[in-house]
Amino acid sequence: MMEQKNKAGPLIIGLTGSIGMGKSTVGQMFADEDIPLFDADAAVHILQGPGGALVEDIEALFPGTTSKNGVDRQKLGPAVLGNPEALKKLEALIHPAVGAMRAEFLQQNERAPMVLFDIPLLFEKSGAQGVDQIIVVSASEEDQRNRVLQRPGMTADKFEKIKALQMPDAEKRKRADYVINTSLTLEETRKQVKNTIEKLKASLA
Template sequence: MERDRPYIVGLTGSIGMGKSTVGKLFVDEGVPLFDADAAVHELQGPGGALVDAIEALFPGSTNSDGVDRQKLGAAVLGDPAALKQLEKLIHPAVAEMRQSFLEKHRDQPLILFDIPLLFEKGGAESVDYIIVVSAGAEDQRARVLARPGMSDERFEQIKAIQMPDVEKRHKADSVIDTSLPLLETRQQVQKLVQKLRASLA
């Protein structure tokens, strides 16, 4: 059957699971990647399209460099109503950027959408295949707590709005384990890309 668009692979995983690393490994294999986090950074960075609207909603959360992510995080984490307000701004803007990316790569057989909250925000229906990036709980905690400005409390707040890893793995079409050495993670990605390309040929 002729497809009128690329086969869309959704890449997701909880915080600290190594999703960004796996995304780069797919790019190394020639698969175009739309990174939702990178899109948000662009929208919230210096001169970003959402900076003024975010400042209007959360006064003091921006500066000359755009949005101060720590101040914005402090304003919305643990406050479901504030988080909802922020998401109503961000999600449509990111969806528009994702659609533009899809149009730009329409001639590709396979593209990758890196979407952190793929299951939580109901995006699973918009992709053809789901990969969950996973690691052991100790690896996850060590990686997250090594990030600047991260604390145990903030980590727990973030985890509370994410679907548990075990549920994500259960819903996945494939799981990529990043507790292994990078070379082995790369081999998992290479095998999966070969398998997907073969299924589309």
């Protein structure tokens, strides 16, 4: 669970969305508008990359899944996907480490009016309790499937397993304060981002 926001600090906005919905693209659009962005996935990549703080611990738990280049996701994925116990052990390593990086980010941006947390499993992992506003990035099922299946190493079976771990998109949209639809052009998506920022700023006034 994410730490509760300090009332004197910035407005904390949670950005989430299921796999293939365009969340990273939207997150970058917010960053382009000078909204400080904490990307949980990027933090995990740092922790699991070459010389990453979690590489040795992950190798100890899942032998043969790392190298001098850090964690090999193509090897780690099959070790945890569809194995709740293994996934729980991995998350017990990752979540505290990401939490520490997030706390440092908040401290660095304590004077910003608002900050954005890009959190893939915001609803699934109770992170929603630690944010003030929630933005869900959504797209049509067809666009989602097409995008995901274009990724290297992705299969229809793997996509379905990942999807099964995520809350249905329709349910996420119901719980959102704002929804950004990425089944549109990049220009139209950027307009939605700018419009959302204006509404968030107005809520702070």
